[in-house]
Amino acid sequence: MDVEGLRTFVAVAETGQFQAAADELGISQQAVSKRIAALERHVGVTLLVRSSRGSRLSLDGQVFLPHAKKVLGAIKQAEQAVRPGGRSLRVDVLHRRISPAQAVYRFYRSHPEMDLDAVTLSTENAAQAAQAVREGTVDASFRALPADQIPAGISAERLLDAPLELLVGPGHPLADAPCVRPADLAGHRIWIPGIRPGTEWAAFYQELSTAFGLSIDALGPNFGDEALMDALADSASLATLVGSGDRYLWPQTHDLRRIPLHDPTPVYPHMLLSRSGDQHPVLTALRAHLRTTGPRTPHDVWVPGWVGLADNGCVRAGS
Template sequence: MAIAKHGQFQAAADELEISQQAVSKRIAVLERYLEVVLLVRHSRGSRLSPDGQAFLPHAKEVLTAVERSERAVRPGSRPLRVDVLNRRIAPAQAVYRFYRSHPGMDLDAVALADENAAGAARAVLEGTIDASFRALAVDQIPDGITAERILDTPLELLVGPGHPLADAARARPADLVGHRIWIPGIKPGTAWSAFYQAVSEAFGLSIDALGPHFGDEALMDALADSPSLATLVGGGDRYLWPQIHDLRRIPLHEPTPVYPHVLLSRDGDRHPVLTALRDHLRTSMARTPDDAWAPSPLGMPA
């Protein structure tokens, strides 16, 4: 490619920072391997033979593929792939705020189909993604994974205007005893399932995950129409509903149950965007409430 560009062996050697003799030897080896003449020498330099002209575009494709493969693995040369689990919940919002405050940082926010925390950890190890936000027990963190509890999401009660707690400024978990809490779509065996099971057992709550989940809009409709139905959402979760629904978000306290999002990444990953994201989360996230409660052993790494 260099000889084709310059038309001279010496100019190609200068560009490649090798000797003209080395260029000549490499061309000779390539021509012997292909059993064709690629370059025709003349008094002013060299020109491509017909076989050389046919070979040149393929040579360009090969070198382009090599460059792409190097960029794919070199730290900072490709977007950071972050699994946010669900684009409406706190990790996705945190990553979005990071992206907005760090223009030029190249990242992709993805949501893995596998909602299991152990599956997300495997995806990080295998390189399918670079990082993931999950709640993972200490004994489930595989070798080769760095886990840092970096984002605690306080739970809030979400109710319609006819609910008995609709006008409360705050509520305690104990105040929810006897109320029906519906969280459709929780899949058995996931970290979400383990978390809400622990919440239910710790505070004596009735958390119902039964029935089909027709989406967040259908859940909002059901809350607005019911004088008894409630659900739990994260303090940083983003939900939209019609103004006429008049839904109320009520913070919980004494204690404040928090969902402990752990940032999973590969040991020794030097991607600069990952370093910047981790620093951003450490310095910008809201302080965990003094009365925070999280189930053990979920989210224990600090």
């Protein structure tokens, strides 16, 4: 059924005049007549009775009118629902304790009027997350995706570099160090439970290990963040790596130490993936917020060779 025919029928029914309906719709009276005739052929009944004084609804037209209005109302609601800004922005933050989730939370705190929904596609790797963005499951996702693997239709902006820090208990040999070079971690056991093969973070830590001769493993079951904090507090040799913007909590008695890594500073490069040309106003505001408030990338930054380099908000291949 032609939507414009329905809209024209309602206009004629409410104005009582073909010419008045034509003026309201911005079309000719002849176009109004053609639309009404086509609609009546489609439904198989006469909807409007013409006279020298105008037109009035037939009995069938009186029955049809409220249904036509409901259809037009539903169409209007559907259009508003998908119009940019007509619904919540769905952002995949990967994990609620790490930098992307904290950055989105800070954005919301500074823009409480913005309508957004932070979600986690925790079982997805970067390629699958990009596909979810392209299919519209989510509007945006923070991932580290090689520049040559960014699919068509996806925009990727490196807007959130998270410098890594060493997290250790008070008995660890490096517990009192003001900062540590990545190369100085060679020979120390770094435990990062939960690394899944085939994910971008597995590739990141593999290249970090190779570059600096580190021993990073994910052996043993992952009982969650609290269990990891307990293990660090009780060990004089165990360490892990966290992002400087990650938010982990532990009892004060654990006395865990966060130690910056420098010379160089490894950063985890979170790129904001979104559909190319997406004009959702909350996405535009989030992107601008990250550009102006995100942590400054260190001068001695290290990233894997497969990561795209930031270049005025665009992404290009490089090392």
